[in-house]
Amino acid sequence: MSNRNPLDYSINKPLVTSLNPLRYLFKDITLVLALITVLVFGLIMLYSSSGQSFSMVMRQSIYVFAGLIMMIFISHLKPDSYKNILMHSYWIGLLLLIYVLFNPAEGYTTSRWIDIGFLQFQPSEIIRLILPLSIVAYLHRKESKIRLEDWLYTTIAALMCSYLVFEQPDLGTSIIVFTSGIIPIYLAGLPYGVIAAYVGMLAIVSPFIWSSLLDYQKQRVLTYFDSNVDPLGDGWNIAQSQTAIGSGGFFGKGYLEGTQSQLNFIPESHSDFIFSVIGEEFGLLGITCLFIVYGMIIWRIFKIGLSAQSPFERLACCSLGFIFLLFILINVSMVIGIIPVVGVPLPLISQGGTSIVVHLLAFGVILSAKRPQL
């Protein structure tokens, strides 16, 4: 009656985990919580790095929210039901890449952006995730073993996307697009003999490719790797970004107190260079915490992937896990100045609606591979 210990109730209650609505809804609570942590942290940093623009944070929140809804929706679908759509989404991505070359958004020197009125986006951000997913879907479209020509087709598919991005021109991103295409191919078991054949072929044709490149294309490649040429002022940007992270020290200067970011010394501080704002305001401690959460996300991806039932699911998870890790590494390496500047946002944190939505869709695919726990 009234002297009943409230704890007794819980002890006596039967443990029915499958009825836990959160676990049912999210499928992998650790992963989803980690994702939400990073996303919320991203919004907080966006407020600081955007010059305390509340409207920008609101806009981004809408994308985050929509992305999460879509992620949960996809996570409850059976992979077989969308495998075909994934496979054919490649063509949409390819069309967008072609479209952007002919109808780039105005106001940019390069043809990277598509303007569809209410929003602008870079098709290369979409293709980075669509390409590996469609390749995975293609390779595992049937139960049967992957045929030799499939390797060729998928490689060509990756090369085509890569070339179209190169034409924008964006050599850095074109390399990343190609890498994100080749990762699932390799993981799927690309025979080492084929790899050897590729390398051999590359050795033979690369002089021909080089000589068939037009002068401006050659120039583009040379400029990218020539550290003496700094047409975009990347050197200055990197120096400012390093100064921001370095001056943050261990504990950081405090939220909204980063002078490098608040006084606009960091270029693109709300998008590609948001990591240096994190470093400046939260220091090494903040960076480490962020990496731990990112690490948890990647750990969960592989955990889900390696225990998934179908080869398609396993391959999709592992590919996406590597691509996710790769993007983090490339962005951070670029911001701290150990690789050249490429246009890769910090996943789930940098400003940019399309990037976040596409990432969350990919996490939907990953979550859908999770077996329901009984």
Add this chain to the structure above:
Amino acid sequence: MRTIQDLRRDEKDIQSLRSRSGVIFFFLLILIISGVFKILQLTVFDRVNYEAESDKNRIINIPIYPARGLITLEDGTLIAENIVTKDLYIKTKLYETSMDQVTQLHDKVFDENRKIDQLQVPMQDEEKIWLARNLSEQELAKYEVQKNSMPNIQLEVKLRRYLPHKNLFSHVIGHLGLINMNERLSLSRVEYPDDSFIGKVGLEKSYEKALRGKAGISLMEVDVYGNKIREINRVSPDKPFNLKLTLDLKLQKIAQEELANRRGAVVALDPTTGFIKALVSSPDYNPNILNGSESGSPISQSSLEDSPFFNRAISGLYPPASTIKPFIGLLGLEEELITESTIVEDKGFFQLKEEGRKYRGWKEDGHGRVDLKKAIVESSDVYFYELASKLTIDRISSFLMRFGFGEISGIDLINESKSILPTRNWKLGNFGEAWFVGDTINIGIGQGYISSTPLQLAVSLSAIANKGKIFQPKLIRNNQLDDYEPDLLMEVQIENPRHWNIIEKSMISVINSWNGTAHNLYEEGGITIAGKTGTAQIKSLTDQDLTVREEYEGIRKDIKNRDHALFASYGPVPDPNLVVVVIVENGESGSAVAAPIAKRLIEQYQININES
């Protein structure tokens, strides 16, 4: 249902996936390790450097310059102030290609009066060409309307030096100018950035340090575009000193008005204190143009060849001419070579020996029997030829030196010339020639090698006015902290103080006696003034041996060959409070041209004193 084969295949599949993942991870590990290392380097090992770098980025030191010290008269009348000017300029490199905009500026913006004085070449700085200084309200309003169609023409708002009386005090106050290479060497860039104005002449130069004060510093946080966000710290500037002048506005105005742009100078000082009451050199210039607070030309077209920037009052060297006679007379009395009643027969010339060279007086027929008083009153040359020849140069030089001849007065202005007091050694040193008696004879009437500045003459004369005491001439009465007390510069001690009165009486008679050379100043019941006229010869009879009057007249046709008119005076006797020296170059007659100016000044000064 899944078969055993399915499971086996899965097993193999996962195995392959794991090992291939390992390969990829190995490659990524390289990036991870180098990334971790780099982050540690940034945030831990090199942190201090990056902190410094970050501060250097955001903090700039902005010097704060105090407004230049004011210069006023004793009653507070502003003589030099600072005004906010709105100037229009164009970058020099854009000037050639923007003539249409400049024309538009002239047609649509400038006031009528500016158009006239602006037709000349615009003043050139190094980077900017100034099209107009100190825009009027009306011009500013018109500019605001037109400015979008004249994108190359820009507005600058600056604090600039302004003299409300324009030319009146030009030779006292001087002007500022852009700092030059030489000045750069000894001054720090913090105190004087490259576009700073610095005193070039006059009090602006000699009191540059006090007037400028010391710059303060503001530590400002700036963003990447250089926008100031907030002030972090501030070191206030040291306030500059304001200066109070000894000058008298009315006397200054009268002197300027009377000189009327002729070449000449007026120095008036209070012999009891040494305070300068008027110091005017003519022609003058408008310092505001050089200070950048007005546009136009600093000098008038008519004075172009008359060295308007030359300060004749302190730098001009003139033969003292007959104004030296009272000093020579005093020496004669002191040396007992003459007495009050010693008579000399003035037949119009002096000869050392029979058949020797004839030294002519200014009056062809002579003054007849002349005693000391008559010699001063009528300015007999022959009397002083004879006296000088007996005195010898050694005695004359050492005596005049005690009055400040041959010295600078040490007034607080730059460019003061040292007057010339010749000695035997001086001539030997400068001309390599021995001293002749003839040279001494010329000195007796203030000609020959001797020369004075108007200022030095006034200082020397103050010894006679004061019966011996000479006070340091001063332009500054007060610098906010200190009052400038009169400083006794020197005191001329003489054997018989009665001799002062003999000389003074003679100088009074120059005006009061019917035969005085400045009797035109005499007024029944007027102020008693002691004075001496002088006519400094440019082409002298003795120099050229122009014995024929006609030849002399011929030379006089060239204005520049005409004599300088001098008048050295003080009043009122017996308690003189103003010494006035006036020189009008090529003015010919000391009595007609120079003397009336001195009289007006002495009279006006008495009125001023009574008023206050």
